[in-house]
Amino acid sequence: MSTTLKDKTVLVVGRGSGIARAVSDAAMQEGARVIAAGRNRAALRESYRRSAATVATVDVTDEGSITALAAEVGVVDHVVCAASARARGAVAELEPDAILRSFHTKVVGPIMLTKHFAPTMPESGSFVLLSGVAALEPDPGFLAVAATNGAVNTVVRSLAVELAPIRVNAVSPGTIDTGAWDALGEQGKAELFGRLSAANPARRIGTPEDVAHAILFALTNTFLTGVCLPVDGGQPLV
Template identity: 50%
Template sequence: MDLTDKKVVIIGGGSGIGARLAADLTAAGAKVIVAGRTTSPAVDLTDEDSIRRLAEEVGEADHLVSLASAPANGPVAELDRDAVHTAFDAKVIGPILLAKHFTGRIRPGGSILLFSGFIGWRPSPARVVMATTNVAVAALAEALAVELAPVRVNAVSPGIIDSGVWDGPGKQALFEGVAAKNPARRVGQPSDVSAAALLALTNPFLTGATLHIDGGARLA
């Protein structure tokens, strides 16, 4: 499928993986709209009115991508209820409401792409909320693919990606440890994830799938 002149709306694409995807889509000829809390158009996935306004402002679109996240990490005994709610708003409830308000606005051949994460398949202490929301995203992609058909709905699940999130002390040691353990023997790059996202957006026979772009980390 050709992306020339296709309208693609990216939620949370201002940096890292999202910025790379926006650049690759633009290079492929797509018309990219990046929406977020601090961009124009603005959207707040914790606020349904904000999501409704975005859908009305954008109108019809070919593809909708949500990369939004709001981690609520920490031991279960110390979790803050509001932070947990915000994490679910960003990764699960917000995308459900995006689907609600963009239903009927996705053009024929179009799709919705959600972002999960490998921690859902490799849970670890202090990452209970992150693991749960990421697995929920994969289930949501399957459920929406059935309900919204023939609009396609997929998810991408990145592993450890050198996207800027990990910059700081200890980055090199972390990356070396990750590369030593996963079958790909390296950490990922934003280009790896963007390539998978482009596949999900353009393959007309792919729906209800979660693409694991983690170098096999969930198997290690």
């Protein structure tokens, strides 16, 4: 059974671009009231200045900030956490602070979001977290990313049981063109995307909208809980 997002309040945590923005836009198209929250309120205001979304401030690595956000916005029907802090690098290059920042952003922070938003959330509500293909596809240079995403997959199962009937799910993107790969430079990004597109069964790179569609499915399918939906073009298959 599916439900609608019309007149529901959806809190989307993340930047004002990429997956978080695609989710916000898609939810508003379905009639939801969207609260877009992130660390840089000024940047969010600029990003959403032509949007009907309400902008708020939160740092998911700071429980006090999450407590303040919950007090500010009140009851919400759904929470989507798309915040990330990737700790890429071979094991010899990894620094503890980077690993912990990644873990606090994608694992501890979302747990604290459920701690402070679930008590007032209606039983029909849900949480959606972001995992990632690295949890299923070990690859040199992505050890910390894989460990973090693997933890997310475990967290959603535990939270789905503990918070029932509130639903908790994750969506696991593959390689998505969010702008995160722009640091490789135009040529480096093109070479990477060309190689991955030729190898994965979907024969293309994913878009933020691909992921947003899966997140909306997780928000609205009332018989879906405790699962991690892969949106990865079949990347782990090859």
